[in-house]
Amino acid sequence: MMLKSRVTRIERQTPTVVTLFFNWDQKVLPGQFIMVWAPGIGEVPMSLSHTGDEKAITIKSYGPTTEAIIKIREGDYIFFRGPYGKPFTSTENKKLMIGGGSGMASLRPLVDNNSYGLISARTRDEILFSSLFSSNRLKIMTDDGSAGRKGYPVDALKEMDLSPFHIIYVCGPEVMLNSVFQYLKDSGLNVEFSLERNMKCGIGVCDSCSISGFQLCRDGPVFSLSTLREMEEFGRWKLTESGKRVKVGT
Ligand code: FES
Structure with missing residues (x-):
């Protein structure tokens, strides 16, 4: 069922990313997603960045649908359906978020006073939600070295003692997820990854989100390390919007 709610306020996070707040009296757990509809253009899956009484999506434009959604103004309607998918396992214990x-x-709703962050982006302007972490609990990596250290999350992970973390959450581009997965896959640590794929129905019908026999919308988008080990296509292949199988990262 398509729902609608007026956008109550808008926060600009970075030059290219905004958060749209709206009211929705519905229990949503961190990691679950909604399908957001831009009338006449299309739908995109979006994780909620705020899951309390006030809900929000944090969005960057990467195509026509997100371009239309990011233009929504305060007081306008946002159209959506959901919530869908399996959430992250939440805990009050010490946790590391790799975003x-x-x-x-999608990691933002999990942040509490027992959270550590490892945030990466291509460049300084794309670092998201770093202010939620105190500086002694935060590492920043950028591809170009314009903020934090130059390099990738896995470079920082190699220098960290990960044993104190009860759980590690990972969300980001699949190339980055895969490098973290390759580093941690035999670690025996408790790690959860949130994956992204094209989605159409969001409810396990169309199969556009399938990966090695799993459907992201129904079985995910959050998967454990051990489940990822079963996904031969993870980090290698994905389906385009038109259903073509292409290499991840292309
Ligand atoms: S989006 Fe249709 S099956 Fe997952």
């Missing part, structure tokens, strides 16, 4: 680019949006 790449706008992937930090």
